[in-house]
Structures are given as C-alpha cells and as structure tokens.
Amino acid sequence: MNISTLLQSLPKLKSENITSSTHFNIRFEERKDDVMPDIDGIHKMLISSDPVAISNQEGEKFEILFNLNEDYDLALVVSVKDTNPEIIIRLITCYKKERKRRVK
Secondary structure (H helix, E strand, O other): OOHHHHHHHHHHOOHHHEEEOHHHHHHHHHHOOOOOOOHHHHHHHHHHOOOOEEEEEEOOEEEEEEEOOOOEEEEEEEEEEEEOOEEEEEEEEEEEEEHHHOOO
16 A cells, blocks of 8 residues: 555544554553543544655555644554455554654
C-alpha cells in the first residue's frame, strides 16, 4: 500500500478494523497525559481527522501525524493490511511530537 491509497482508505475505516499491539498499549499507558487523546479519541482521529503528515516507514508500516494543539502533534505508527475493499490498521506505537519539528 502506498501513501495515497492509505489517505483514500482512512475515511472509510471502521473502528472495529483498528487493533492495538501489546507494545502500543504499554507505550500509550506510559505516555498518556492531558494532551493525548484516549483510545477512542485516537480511533476517531484515524477515521475522521485529516493527517498533517504521513511517511512510509517500511513496507506496510506508516507514521501518521495528527495535530493535537499549537505545540504538539500526535504521531501514530501503524501497520496496514489491505483486505480489499477494507483495510485493517494495527496501532504499533504513539507519541507526542513537537509541532515545531514539522513546521519550520
């Protein structure tokens, strides 16, 4: 899957097609704070928010950035499985990233 196909598929994503890895659950618990959305909020971002950036990490793995506020973006590393016509997203990890690293 390439970035443009992923972008076209995100609005059609269903919440039941989003799973979390054990690593994601551990890191999410360690990193959650007042700025980070909860798991449902992350699902809603994937389904209905426009990413501010997407990069292909390797193969079917992508880093997707969503704007959290004026200081931070939420980085989600996900693996994507295309089960035509739907996709399944597995959350691998998440972390806050300073927005100024993206906006110069």
